[in-house]
Amino acid sequence: MAAGPNSETGMATRAREAAPGIGELPNYVGGRFEVTGSLFDDVTPVSGAVVSRVHEADSALVDAAVHAARGAFESAWRPMPTAKRCALLHKVADGIEARFDDFLAAEVADTGKPASIARQIDIPRGAANFRLFANLMETAGTDCFEMDTPDGRGALNYSVREPHGVVGVIAPWNLPLLLLTWKVAPALASGNTVIAKPSEETPVTATLLAEVMDAVGVPPGVFNVVHGFGPNSAGEWLSRHPGIDALTFTGESRTGAAIMKAAADTVKPLSFELGGKNAAVVFADADFDAAIEGTARSVFANCGQVCLCSERVYVERPIFERFVAALKAQAEALVPADPWANDCTLGPLISAEHRTKVLGYYDLAKNEGAEVVTGGGVQDFGDARDAGCYVQPTIWTGLPDSARTVREEVFGPVCHVAPFDSEDEAIARANDSDYGLATAIWTRDLSRAHRVARRIEAGICWVNCWFLRDLRTPFGGVKLSGIGREGGLHSLNFYAEQKNICVKL
Ligand code: NAD
Numbered sequence: 001m002a003a004g005p006n007s008e009t010g011m012a013t014r015a016r017e018a019a020p021g022i023g024e025l026p027n028y029v030g031g032r033f034e035v036t037g038s039l040f041d042d043v044t045p046v047s048g049a050v051v052s053r054v055h056e057a058d059s060a061l062v063d064a065a066v067h068a069a070r071g072a073f074e075s076a077w078r079p080m081p082t083a084k085r086c087a088l089l090h091k092v093a094d095g096i097e098a099r100f101d102d103f104l105a106a107e108v109a110d111t112g113k114p115a116s117i118a119r120q121i122d123i124p125r126g127a128a129n130f131r132l133f134a135n136l137m138e139t140a141g142t143d144c145f146e147m148d149t150p151d152g153r154g155a156l157n158y159s160v161r162e163p164h165g166v167v168g169v170i171a172p173w174n175l176p177l178l179l180l181t182w183k184v185a186p187a188l189a190s191g192n193t194v195i196a197k198p199s200e201e202t203p204v205t206a207t208l209l210a211e212v213m214d215a216v217g218v219p220p221g222v223f224n225v226v227h228g229f230g231p232n233s234a235g236e237w238l239s240r241h242p243g244i245d246a247l248t249f250t251g252e253s254r255t256g257a258a259i260m261k262a263a264a265d266t267v268k269p270l271s272f273e274l275g276g277k278n279a280a281v282v283f284a285d286a287d288f289d290a291a292i293e294g295t296a297r298s299v300f301a302n303c304g305q306v307c308l309c310s311e312r313v314y315v316e317r318p319i320f321e322r323f324v325a326a327l328k329a330q331a332e333a334l335v336p337a338d339p340w341a342n343d344c345t346l347g348p349l350i351s352a353e354h355r356t357k358v359l360g361y362y363d364l365a366k367n368e369g370a371e372v373v374t375g376g377g378v379q380d381f382g383d384a385r386d387a388g389c390y391v392q393p394t395i396w397t398g399l400p401d402s403a404r405t406v407r408e409e410v411f412g413p414v415c416h417v418a419p420f421d422s423e424d425e426a427i428a429r430a431n432d433s434d435y436g437l438a439t440a441i442w443t444r445d446l447s448r449a450h451r452v453a454r455r456i457e458a459g460i461c462w463v464n465c466w467f468l469r470d471l472r473t474p475f476g477g478v479k480l481s482g483i484g485r486e487g488g489l490h491s492l493n494f495y496a497e498q499k500n501i502c503v504k505l
Contacts, residue, residue, distance in 0.1 A: 025054045025203055027061060027227055028210035030068030031220020034061060040229075042203055045112040045348040045389040046339060054203050057226035057234045062195075065224040066243035069166040069193040072221030078163060078191050086134035088218055089189055093130040095212035096123070106204035107177060108339050112347040112388065113302055115340050126177040126205070129185040132471050133491065137189040140492055149504065156503045161496035163191035164269065165245035168238040170259070171206070172251040173199035173350050174305045174411075180206055183248045183271075186491035188223065195224045195244070197234050199251075201350055203227050230255060242266045246495070249273070250307075252409075253435070253480040271484040271494050273476060275409045276307050276437030279430035280466075281452065282323060283423075284316040286442035290464060292323065296330035298440055298466040300393050303347050304413035307481075308438045308460070308467060311410060313417040314426050320419040324397060327417065328374045331393040334413075336379060348389035349412060355389040358412035362394060365405040370396035370416070401432055409435065423452065431457045436478035440466045459485070 025042070026033040039053040057065070077085065096103060100123055107118045144158040167187040171180040180196055187194050198206035206225050213223045228234030235255075238244055239262035249259055250273040263270060280298060282291050298310040315323045337344035349355045355378075362376050375394030380386070393413040399406050406416050420426045430439055438460040443449050453461040459477040462468065469475070472488030484494055 023052050025052050025207045025227065027055055027057050027065075028207065028214070028223070028225040029057075029061060029065045029221075030072075030224070031214065033210070034064075036061060040200065042110065042201075043351070044109045045350055045352075046109070047384065047387045048352070048389075051109045052204060054200070054227045056228045059237050062226055062234055062237040062241065063243075065195045065226050066166060066241055068221035069195055069224055070243060072219055073163070073165050073191075073193040076219040077188075077193050077222045080191075082137060082191075085191065086138050086189060088216065089130045089134040089185065091216040092209075092212055092218065093127040093134075095216050096127040096130070096209070099208065099212065103177060103205055103208055106208055107202075110176060110202040110204050111173065111350060112339055114344045114347050116342075116344070117302065122175055122178045126181045126209075128471070129178070129181040132488075133185040133189040136186075136472075136488060136492065140489060142498065143500075153505045155505055157500055158503075159498045159500045161190065161492065162499050163496050165192060166243060167192040167194050167495065168241070168244040168247045169194055169196045170235055170238065170247070170249045170251065171196065171198050173201035174302060174307070176202035177205040177209070179250050179273075181209070182486065183250070183491075184209075184223065186486070187248070187495045190492055190495035192246070192495055193222045193224075195226060195238060197226050197228065197238055200227070200229050231258070235259075236262055239263050240266070244268065246270070248486075248494070251275075256482070269494065271476075271486060272482045273307070273486065274437075274480060274482040275411075275435060276309070276477065276481050277312060277407065277409050277433050277435040278308060278310045278438045278440075278458070279312045279314060279433070279456075280310040280415075280440040281420075281426045281430055281442065282313065282315045282319070283426075283441075283443040283445070283448065284318045285444045286319075287444060287464070288319065288322075288326075291442040292326045292330060294440065294442065294464070294466045296327060299327075299415040300331065300334055300346065300413045301467070303349055303391075304393075305350060305411055306467075309411075310440060310466070311415050312406060312430070312433075313415050314420045314429055315417060316426070317419040317421055320417075324373055324395070324417050327415075328395055331374050331395055331413075334393050336381075336385065336390050338385070346390070346393060346413065349391060350389070352389055354411070355391060358391055358410055358414070361405055361408070361410045361412070361414070362391070365396050365399065365403070365416075368399055368403040368405055370403075370405065371398040373397055373417075375414070401429060407433065423448065427452060427455050431455075433457075434479055435481045437481035438462065438477075 373395040375392030474485035475487040476485040
């Protein structure tokens, strides 16, 4: 059922304003804000309060989104000159920046992350993703080869990028706007139309993005948002849909496996950015203070809910005790607070369900024989924070590498710290994982840094830093951490097929 025509923008905002704290979020299909009457709650982990009620897309609405996206691809978006398409994407970036405070408020309410982080990272990156890929699309070249032929006249081979058509984007909750736009922007820049399914935990900024697209004149059907869950809901229906030409997904590895199975019958390009159990390797010659500060950030940022977070820290034995003590001090200095408080450095976990999972690992670690250096449970604040999904930042030592808590992704503010005695041992233990997303190496020895980085089984290796990234670089993981690379031209290569045209001269 249509909630209103194209001109009826601002629905997510107005809905939230109409009943402060509880409004309704529509889907956005074919340029119309659509309600279904089947509502689920969007809850803030800060207090457990319902912040909005979300209209879950049914399978008919997902079909309608695919139909609208196909129509818009053929009639509006693919034929549009690249420069005009990219100018519109810059307007989308302008639109996000113009409504910065709305996006910020939505992201903080949905995730509970410190407002200072969302202000510095999540929302600016949401806009920057559109600018980056619009600029790149306008300047990206393709291959061209002249070849000899027996008649001496030769031939010219050149390749062109052809958009796939309709791209499905399925996103997680930890960096909702940043990760959604990381895929939506290059997909649109490449000439595809998009159906986005945000996480059911964090549906608001995707809806605000639809409002921005609508307001700046992105043609109806080019960008669509369907709300819902995974299995037997919008996520699965998109994955199975024969009208979806390519699928890009960020989330858990086992969800990636389910999507791969669902998509198999209609053989389509897949890009997967999945989970991690990332290692940090700290050599005794490292700049100690930088290694401590960087490792603490890599363990506790966003309450440990970043796919790149370190959950396994290997420290060369001569500095092990000192390192554990200093990391403990960093953990205990974190300030769990309301995300809008200026001093907040630790927000809650995303949901009560996720907190139960993380606390399950806290208990499991004790059963597996961990020494709990700090944390290991829930704070007793004696104030409003007790209603939120906060947990103590936690450090374990003393676990064998075979422990489940050393092998499985917890996705909370926690790490295990273990000593090592040689470079070979450190590399072998860092690589002893089903995952392979990112590793941080801390050393002042440049030769060793290069040597170790080359032998690490991961898509990303940091040396003396963490989370530092030029958006043009390849991003992705090996093993259970993903398939493919996105970022810069790597994204453009995924979001389009390269066709070779050979012209006999
Ligand atoms: P998740 O896999 O539970 O959900 C992600 C999205 O997939 C959601 O929109 C969800 O509704 C949907 N989904 C769930 N089951 C589905 C199914 N069967 N079919 C289709 N869609 C389905 O992940 P999450 O809990 O939202 O996010 C946390 C995970 O994401 C962690 O494992 C983290 O490491 C990973 N992650 C990876 C990266 C990366 O770049 N590698 C980045 C961020 C997060």
